[in-house]
Amino acid sequence: MDRRKAQMLEELQALQFAIVDLHLYLDTHPCDKRALEHYNALVCKMKEVKERYEQFYGPITPDQPSKFPWQWIEGPWPWEMIY
Amino acid sequence: MWIYEKKLQYPVRVYKPDVRMAKYLITQYGGPDGELSAALRYLNQRYTMPTAMAKGLLTDIGTEELAHLEIIATMVYKLLKNASLEEIKQAGLGGHYAQHDRALFYTDANGVPWTAAYIQATGDPVTDLHEDMAAEQKARSTYEWLINLSDDPGVIDALRFLREREVVHYQRFGEALRNVYEFKESKRFY
Numbered sequence: 219m220d221r222r223k224a225q226m227l228e229e230l231q232a233l234q235f236a237i238v239d240l241h242l243y244l245d246t247h248p249c250d251k252r253a254l255e256h257y258n259a260l261v262c263k264m265k266e267v268k269e270r271y272e273q274f275y276g277p278i279t280p281d282q283p284s285k286f287p288w289q290w291i292e293g294p295w296p297w298e299m300i301y
Numbered sequence: 302m303w304i305y306e307k308k309l310q311y312p313v314r315v316y317k318p319d320v321r322m323a324k325y326l327i328t329q330y331g332g333p334d335g336e337l338s339a340a341l342r343y344l345n346q347r348y349t350m351p352t353a354m355a356k357g358l359l360t361d362i363g364t365e366e367l368a369h370l371e372i373i374a375t376m377v378y379k380l381l382k383n384a385s386l387e388e389i390k391q392a393g394l395g396g397h398y399a400q401h402d403r404a405l406f407y408t409d410a411n412g413v414p415w416t417a418a419y420i421q422a423t424g425d426p427v428t429d430l431h432e433d434m435a436a437e438q439k440a441r442s443t444y445e446w447l448i449n450l451s452d453d454p455g456v457i458d459a460l461r462f463l464r465e466r467e468v469v470h471y472q473r474f475g476e477a478l479r480n481v482y483e484f485k486e487s488k489r490f491y
Contacts, residue, residue: 246476
């Protein structure tokens with residue numbers, strides 16, 4: 219996998235991980251305003267990074283527009299990626 | 302419903318094939334304290350949870366466990382890739398090869414297939430959340446023993462990530478349990 223792709227993917231994974239972790243925290247601390255603000259800011263940032271990655275390397279979620287031919291089935295799949 | 306994300310939750314690096322490690326690691330795929338047990342346990346228990354907090358948390362942790370199942374699968378797949386038949390036999394996976402070749406299968410480290418008897422749903426939220434907390438601790442211990450068994454820095458790195466998630470999930474389940482106790486207390490009147 220080329221270096222830029224690996225870097226962008228890791229950036230996205232890091233952001234999405236922070237979101238998942240805060241998401242669980244907010245499930246049990248729904249009135250923590252500071253955590254909620256932090257969560258909302260991360261979601262905005264993640265959307266930008268995801269969009270940029272998908273422009274170059276194809277869809278991560280199955281709800282994205284596709285170039286021709288159908289991009290979803292393009293490899294490598296997550297378990298085949300070599301860093 | 303669920304939507305697939307075409308990426309791993311955490312990057313998996315495997316520096317060299319290691320059939321023996323694959324044999325040990327498969328227990329977190331289809332063993333008693335593995336990720337399949339975890340995902341199915343939580344996603345099934347959520348229906349009878351009394352509080353919004355517990356319903357939400359079981360949905361979200363159950364979903365995260367599916368991402369962990371994929372991380373384990375990726376590690377096993379990479380550890381077994383290109384292994385020779387001789388290496389497979391030497392590592393004690395000859396029986397696995399006879400039934401599955403190099404395919405993944407839901408078994409523990411000794412080849413025992415996954416069974417629903419590993420998990421429970423009693424319908425009592427206090428009991429079920431205690432089971433969930435115990436399950437997280439059992440998975441944490443298993444990850445520690447697996448880390449001891451590996452000498453691949455890539456595998457160890459991913460296992461450390463998964464181990465930490467068990468600790469966080471345990472903490473969150475404890476908070477949901479307290480919330481269920483408060484709910485039960487608020488319903489009591491004389």
